[in-house]
Amino acid sequence: MNDPVLDISGLTVDFGGVPAVRGVDLHLGRGEVLGLVGESGSGKSVTALAAMGLLPAAAHVGGSVRLDGAELVGAGDKALSRVRGNRVAMVFQDPLSAFTPVYRIGDQIVEAIRTHQDLSREKAAARAVELLDLVGIPEPRLRAAAFPHEFSGGMRQRAMIAMAVANNPDVLLADEPTTALDVTVQAQILDVLRTARRETGAALLLVSHDLGVIAGMADRVAVMYAGRIVETAPVDALFAAPRMPYTLGLIGAVPRLDADAEGRLEPLVPIPGAPPAPGALPPGCAFAPRCPLAEDRCRETEPLLTAAGRAGKATHPAGAADPAHLAACVRAEEVGALRPLDVFPVPGTDGALRKAGPGGGRPVADDVLRVTDLARTFPLLKGAIVKRRVGSVHAVDGVDLDIRAGEVLGLVGESGSGKSTTLFEILELRPPERGSVEVLGRSVEGLTRRDARALRAGVQIVFQDPMASLDPRLPVGDIVAEPLRAQHADRALVARRVPELLRRVGLEPAHADRFPHEFSGGQRQRIGIARALAVDPRLLILDEPVSALDVSVQAGILNLLLRLRAELGLAYLFVSHDLSVVRHVADRVGVMYLGRTVETGAVAEVFARPLHPYTQALLSAVPLPDPVRERARTRILLPGDPPSPTSRPSGCPFRSRCQVFAALDPGRKERCTTQAPALAPQGGDHTAACHFPAERAVL
Amino acid sequence: MATAPEALLAEAASDDGLVARPPSRARVTLRRFLAHPTAVAGLAVVALLFVLAFAGPHLTRWSYSDIDYTALRSGPSARHWWGTNRIGQDVFAQTVRGLQKSLIIGLLVGVAATAGAATVGACAGYFGGWTDRLLTFVTDLLLIFPSFLVISVVSPRLKGGGWLVFALLLALFGWMITARVVRSMAISLREREFVRAARYMAVGPLRIIARHIVPNVASFLIIDATIAVGSAVMSETALSYFGFGVQPPDVSLGTLIADGTGAAITYPWMFFFAAGLLVVFVLAVNLVGDGLRDAIDPTSARRRPGRRRAR
CATH class of the missing domain: 3.40.50.300 (P-loop containing nucleotide triphosphate hydrolases)
Structure with missing residues (x-):
């Protein structure tokens, strides 16, 4: 991995004593796309917001976030303001609330440009139109004069991206950028994100709950559960041979549009139970209560995120030691060889039930x-x-x-x-x-x-x-x-x-x-x-x-x-x-x-x-x-x-x-x-x- | 669906009828209410006040209208437990007599006004259309009526009913603002999915109002009712002062307090027994109201140990 542009290490966030993020390490290489996956409440959005210093004052942030070596945690508001929107930019989930409703879209982009660059108003306006054109807004000159409510959801998200890339940032943080959108519009926006990244060469931290989006966009993936990263790997390795039972369960639980080789659909694999409440984490591995593979040692100490496969080389050649593939599981080597159905029993006859075949x-x-x-x-x-x-x-x-x-x-x-x-x-x-x-x-x-x-x-x-x-x-x-x-x-x-x-x-x-x-x-x-x-x-x-x-x-x-x-x-x-x-x-x-x-x-x-x-x-x-x-x-x-x-x-x-x-x-x-x-x-x-x-x- | 009853009966027979009846809302609410110590205490106090009000007259040999010329303004003693007033009437006898009136007027007005408000408001909000227009019109009409004038004109003509009818008159003019608030709450509840679900399950409109709309505005209604109880006692006093409502020699807590106010410092027993009972009464009603609100609202902040989120 090249020199990371954004280096998060040991990040912790708690809200009034309730931990939301418990020691997250993420390294975002220059120009890299890192997908951050997790279910609601896993702390993925909080991680992204903490990196920008955008959490409310009630949140207690610890650890370190370094942008090109400069520490952001604990930095003053002035220092952060120089970074935000300039070197690190954010694309929010809900583009309606991310724009000020009473200003024109174009003016808001101009403001973003002029805050960080010494540009005349006319030049900035021209740049704004250029940016709107880049993100695929038709008639950008006219639309720049429109108000946010005159844009549809997809158009607003495009404008949001235009604003985010206005200052050629090094890092783009996208927090569920397509969750509120329809699937055809989602495809457009993902395309725009790709274009934006190509134009600026920025690294992208893509936070999403949608494994499909992550599979299409990310170079590397980090999976979060109960405020910690439980597995991180290059995208192909993660989807092909996950080493943490939770990741395996997530992959098995997603219904798929495509059938397998025989044209049959695999039964869905539900993960039993529900994620733990942040205030009441179990001792040991947070996933142990839901994990069919849990052993006594899982319930004692929380496993560290380590490179798996060292011991498993002989038994499982496909999972040969890969320094980029880390998993927080004591049985990571075994898990790498398993399929979702092997680990998570489908209760009763659920798995056997198939609907009437196509014939x-x-x-x-x-x-x-x-x-x-x-x-x-x-x-x-x-x-x-x-x-x-x-x-x-x-x-x-x-x-x-x-x-x-x-x-x-x-x-x-x-x-x-x-x-x-x-x-x-x-x-x-x-x-x-x-x-x-x-x-x-x-x-x-x-x-x-x-x-x-x-x-x-x-x-x-x-x-x-x-x-x-x-x-x-x-x-x-x-x-x-x-x-x-x-x-x-x-x-x-x-x-x-x-x-x-x-x-x-x-x-x-x-x-x-x-x-x-x-x-x-x-x-x-x-x-x-x-x-x-x-x-x-x-x-x-x-x-x-x-x-x-x-x-x-x-x-x-x-x-x-x-x-x-x-x-x-x-x-x-x-x-x-x-x-x-x-x-x-x-x-x-x-x-x-x-x-x-x-x-x-x-x-x-x-x-x-x-x-x-x-x-x-x-x-x-x-x-x-x-x-x-x-x-x-x-x-x-x-x-x-x-x-x-x-x-x-x-x-x-x-x-x-x-x-x-x-x-x-x-x-x-x-x-x-x-x-x-x-x-x-x-x-x-x-x-x-x-x-x-x-x-x-x-x- | 046609096969349902038979199939169900067959299954039930195999179940040996061992299953306990699932608790209904009424029983769950009652259980939650009884688990609320201050609410039970409030209820007990209200009950004791009723006992005092209705058993009290039989405990003393003085009647509320008797005049003891040998003891004018005398302090509490064995002869007059709570003393006498300036014309020698027994304060205890008078206070319990007044308590009877005030308890009934207060509770009756509080409950009747709130029930009326809930019915009118929920119907107007839920049905909408012409029902809404008609009910809102009536509400607004009563709101702009000078209630004091109406009561003062009507009450002398109601010799037979006396103060009970007077209480109903007070209730009649006390529900409109609550009804308007309930109406607007019902309009937003009507669009909620659980109300829509009930409608698609063939639950009748009146049942929907009783089971879904009213319980969901209950917190507001209960607070409103507890306030209405206290204010009903006070407005009865105000009207009695002008010669309507409770008339001498009959008394209510309100008239006793009004009479005794001047003597509160010099002859405290004339004032403080009546005033104290009124405070105790309103306080107890508030405790009962709080308990009831918590019992009906399952999300109330009170957490009982041992009841965690289900897993």
């Missing part, structure tokens, strides 16, 4: 849900006293879905594509604005109250945020019993059913008198699932059920859903923005764009042979947690952001961003601009709404 076809059964050409518009109102309608938001504009009993349909799309509105339109059980909705074989037109109540027992929902969807003031037992009581179940039945449901989702029946806040995120989502199962529904609607959870916990929930489905014969409508999760859970998939279904079909078919250009772009934008494959892929980068749903363009709504449309000759373009394509069968039950469907491998 299995659709089950012969009744439809539990049939939605045809559903539409929903919201009025845009203006005026304070007398409201007048100035336009409409076409939130849902032609959605077709059908789910048979026992089938799982994944509904994917980016934010604003109308997924949630579709769900709520179905669940309201009232006649839709346009089109038709049939639930369990009954049309929702002309339902009486009694009918609607009976129908609601057959369709239940699990929400995205388990904290918000559970009444904080109700004990868990009452929460789970609520749908039963709504169906007028008698008391004895409720009393028997609640413990049984809690056991079924993997919780202790004795916890029925606890309140939701006493549980961890994954457990709360289990409570939500138990509640939905209470009345034995036939269709479960899952609205992003795992997107608020950490990967290791998410795997457990996904396995639970798969098991419940096999045991109870449930049908799921699984809404998600995460294609890897959908790939893992669903039999069929529907892709939505701007309130319309653009492609449907069996998961294996659609993911292997996507026909609609949007599906292709979406799939190609999802990063794979596999550095070798991830770097070998060609990516379809969609330009710009989805257009506003307030205007309904003539013709195909996707054509403004479509890579196929851009390559068409003018004569054929005509068709896309004038005619909106309808969902047309493309062989089997694969349908796509495109005039020029063309197969393209993207994985």
Whole structure:
């Protein structure tokens, strides 16, 4: 490794006696990309903020952070200000709160330049426009005069990067730079980060929880757990042969978009338990309570981060001593040879359960849900006293879905594509604005109250945020019993059913008198699932059920859903923005764009042979947690952001961003601009709404 | 779903019915309340005050209206336990008589006004639309009514009901501001996911209000109710002073305090017994309120040992 530009050693941070970071050593070489991975609460963001000296005064920072040999910890505000934004720059997660809302974007970049460089205002302004152009903002001269709220999320993140590289920093710190963004926009931003790094030659510390992003970007990776680095290695070595059980578990827990060599999906491997609370760390290795390989010596002293493989040379040639591969585990040599499934037992039959294979076809059964050409518009109102309608938001504009009993349909799309509105339109059980909705074989037109109540027992929902969807003031037992009581179940039945449901989702029946806040995120989502199962529904609607959870916990929930489905014969409508999760859970998939279904079909078919250009772009934008494959892929980068749903363009709504449309000759373009394509069968039950469907491998 | 009952019964039969009934919110709340020592103490004090108020008149041979001409302004003694006032009435008899009135007026007004506020506010906020407009209109109307005038006009005509109706009148004019706050809280709660979840589970709107909306504004309601209890006793005094409400020779704590204020230094027994009981009463109600709030709010800062985050 060359001389490190940023050298963090023995960094400790505690907040009022509660340790958040407990001795972190990181060395960032010149021009290097270091990925810092960890789950929420592992201390990765605090580490990045501490390096910049941006922590609040309540935080107690120890150890040392050296930038080219100059100590930053304990340096005065003046000294730090000379460094911040000049030699070290930061890209934050939430670009909206990182810009001052009342100043123009261009002026804020000019300010950043002029704080550190002696440049005239005009020259700085010209430089700002240049920077905005570099990060791919169209019409940079005009956009420099815009205010932050006039930019979309992706554009703001681009501007943020422009500001960060304004002074040619030596080090860029990016704290979850793409977490709040949609996957196609994430691909754009990662591309911009690469460009920015190429232009400035800065070293990049990329903090992320997403192993796919890390696999695509980083040269080296450091894994954090409970405030410490538990493993660090070059990216290929880390993904190929991790030596810390936690890293192994993380890799095993991530659902993957690509299948293995035989075209099968590996079962997900959940890490049991939850990360320790920072105030209550176990003695010894912090991961020991969750580690199936833990021995007595693990619980006694905390293992140091050392180069593994010294002793293991003979037994495990692949893990030959590599001074760059460090792991904090006493059994690192053994772990290097293991696969996730060897270490983390998948409880019960979870691992064995596979969904129907691609050749299995659709089950012969009744439809539990049939939605045809559903539409929903919201009025845009203006005026304070007398409201007048100035336009409409076409939130849902032609959605077709059908789910048979026992089938799982994944509904994917980016934010604003109308997924949630579709769900709520179905669940309201009232006649839709346009089109038709049939639930369990009954049309929702002309339902009486009694009918609607009976129908609601057959369709239940699990929400995205388990904290918000559970009444904080109700004990868990009452929460789970609520749908039963709504169906007028008698008391004895409720009393028997609640413990049984809690056991079924993997919780202790004795916890029925606890309140939701006493549980961890994954457990709360289990409570939500138990509640939905209470009345034995036939269709479960899952609205992003795992997107608020950490990967290791998410795997457990996904396995639970798969098991419940096999045991109870449930049908799921699984809404998600995460294609890897959908790939893992669903039999069929529907892709939505701007309130319309653009492609449907069996998961294996659609993911292997996507026909609609949007599906292709979406799939190609999802990063794979596999550095070798991830770097070998060609990516379809969609330009710009989805257009506003307030205007309904003539013709195909996707054509403004479509890579196929851009390559068409003018004569054929005509068709896309004038005619909106309808969902047309493309062989089997694969349908796509495109005039020029063309197969393209993207994985 | 059609197969549910049979399947469930079969499973239940195999379970031997050994499972304990899962505790409902009412029982959990009661348990948490009872585990709160100061709240239980407050409840005990309120109960003792009731005992004193209703058993007290039978313990002494003096009635609140009797006049002992041989003992004017005499201090506490074996004959007059808490002394007499300036026309020779027994202070103990008067105080317990007044305590009866004030306890009932205070609690009745506090509970009725808060319950009314919760109902109106939660319904207006949850249902929205025309219900909201109508209820908000009524609330605003009552808010701008001169309550003092209305009570002074109405109360002389209510000879039969007497001070009980007077208490209800006080409650009628005491709920509007609370209702407006509850309404705005209910509007934000209505959009929360757990309320939406309940709606999609076919829980009726009134049940949603009772089970989800009101408990989630309970902290505010309880604080409001405890304040309302104290202020109801005081506003009864103010109205009684102007000749409405409790009329002589009948007494309430408020009228006793008003009468005794001038003599607080020279003849302290005329003032301090009544005032002391009022302070004790309001304090006890506050303790009960605090305990109830902590019992209903599971996230309250009080941590009991042995109850850690579930793993």
